[in-house]
Amino acid sequence: MSPRGQAPDTARPTTLGRALMLVHTGYGVRSELTDRLGLTRTATGTVLRDLEHLRLVRTIPGPRPERGGTGRPSHRVEIHPDAPVALGVQVHYESVALLDVGLGGVAGQIVEHRLPRPATPEAVLGLVADLVAARLATASKRCVGLGLALPSAVAGNGTALAALHLNWPVGVPVASITGDLLAARGHRIPVLVGNDANLAALAEHRHGAGAGASDLLYVTTGQCGVGGGLVLDGRLHTGSAGYALEVGHIPVRPGGRPCHCGSLGCLDVEADPSALLAEAGLPTPEPIMPAARALVAASASDPAARAAVLAVTRRLAAGLASLVNVFNPDRVVLGGLHADLLAVAAAELRDEVARRSYLDQAARVPIVAGRLAQPGLLGAAEVALQPLLDDPRTVLRQDRSAHHPEYRPQGTSS
Numbered sequence: 171m172s173p174r175g176q177a178p179d180t181a182r183p184t185t186l187g188r189a190l191m192l193v194h195t196g197y198g199v200r201s202e203l204t205d206r207l208g209l210t211r212t213a214t215g216t217v218l219r220d221l222e223h224l225r226l227v228r229t230i231p232g233p234r235p236e237r238g239g240t241g242r243p244s245h246r247v248e249i250h251p252d253a254p255v256a257l258g259v260q261v262h263y264e265s266v267a268l269l270d271v272g273l274g275g276v277a278g279q280i281v282e283h284r285l286p287r288p289a290t291p292e293a294v295l296g297l298v299a300d301l302v303a304a305r306l307a308t309a310s311k312r313c314v315g316l317g318l319a320l321p322s323a324v325a326g327n328g329t330a331l332a333a334l335h336l337n338w339p340v341g342v343p344v345a346s347i348t349g350d351l352l353a354a355r356g357h358r359i360p361v362l363v364g365n366d367a368n369l370a371a372l373a374e375h376r377h378g379a380g381a382g383a384s385d386l387l388y389v390t391t392g393q394c395g396v397g398g399g400l401v402l403d404g405r406l407h408t409g410s411a412g413y414a415l416e417v418g419h420i421p422v423r424p425g426g427r428p429c430h431c432g433s434l435g436c437l438d439v440e441a442d443p444s445a446l447l448a449e450a451g452l453p454t455p456e457p458i459m460p461a462a463r464a465l466v467a468a469s470a471s472d473p474a475a476r477a478a479v480l481a482v483t484r485r486l487a488a489g490l491a492s493l494v495n496v497f498n499p500d501r502v503v504l505g506g507l508h509a510d511l512l513a514v515a516a517a518e519l520r521d522e523v524a525r526r527s528y529l530d531q532a533a534r535v536p537i538v539a540g541r542l543a544q545p546g547l548l549g550a551a552e553v554a555l556q557p558l559l560d561d562p563r564t565v566l567r568q569d570r571s572a573h574h575p576e577y578r579p580q581g582t583s584s
């Protein structure tokens with residue numbers, strides 16, 4: 171299966187882009203870059219000089235070989251301090267967060283703001299535009315775009331199909347609305363929109379616990395609902411229209427809780443923080459994550475908490491087993507509260523996935539916790555950096571000549 175979806179996921183990176191992506195994801199030894207690019211030393215040198223000329227990378231001389239040693243030192247290549255950044259914004263159930271991220275995954279300070287109530291699209295996206303405009307007004311580095319992570323399936327043109335937890339109407343054209351709001355504030359930058367869990371998967375693949383996996387399955391739960399993503403050969407699998415990996419609606423409990431999608435017993439309502447609290451007979455407070463995490467921590471000594479943790483862990487395992495059967499991943503990364511469940515019930519989770527999975531390999535699929543603190547935010551910035559990572563020269567040339575970039579991935583509006 172090859173990854174499909176909208177540009178940039180279908181874009182073929184240039185050689186310059188492939189080299190920049192390697193440095194971006196932590197391959198900094200020049201001899202290693204030469205191997206991975208499949209180029210001669212001379213050709214690699216030319217590519218790196220071009221990237222240096224664009225002020226995207228710089229070369230640090232390697233240590234001289236020991237006296238009497240042979241061979242040349244292998245220089246290190248790192249991201250140039252003047253390289254551009256992208257902005258990532260994540261809309262949560264309770265809040266909105268903003269972060270600027272440079273090449274190499276180097277992040278700045280997170281700005282977080284409570285969602286306005288009612289959290290209508292106009293109110294939320296107006297707040298996003300205000301936060302982004304304020305950040306751009308004081309930015310010291312060039313910004314190549316804004317990535318927006320939403321708790322919704324997102325179509326290829328940047329339209330939120332159904333942000334159910336935010337009570338948004340069906341089909342909000344988020345990319346074009348946000349682009350217009352930013353333009354009205356004097357900022358014309360590309361706006362790219364994606365599903366939050368999809369984007370988190372991409373970030374874990376490039377900078378976290380999914381690094382090096384060829385078929386990475388990511389499943390997570392944050393403030394509300396369950397999401398997932400699949401990264402194949404380094405690219406997000408978005409499906410034909412952008413909706414792939416809506417894992418929350420896999421049924422895991424026949425006749426279970428009613429789901430907002432109209433079905434019963436979906437992973438979304440059987441394995442998220444409120445399901446865990448309900449299993450222990452507790453109410454759903456706001457914010458919910460601290461209460462859910464406290465319950466997981468209490469499961470070490472409290473039998474009722476332990477029973478709730480194991481019940482939800484078994485349902486999560488049922489969902490993972492279905493996904494493992496379909497996708498045959500070589501690694502599963504769990505995020506949010508699911509990583510907490512893994513920390514206290516790893517053996518139970520792994521045994522249940524193996525018991526339920528048809529594929530023999532399932533028992534051997536590594537299941538690990540995510541490593542990034544804010545993977546959705548980082549992933550949002552990743553998609554905004556993607557055009558630069560695919561074709562650095564063209565993006566920087568367009569930027570310099572003040573043309574608006576013509577990428578239309580996941581909804582570009584400017």
Ligand SMILES: [Zn+2]
Nearest residue numbers: 419429431436
């Ligand atoms: Zn459902």
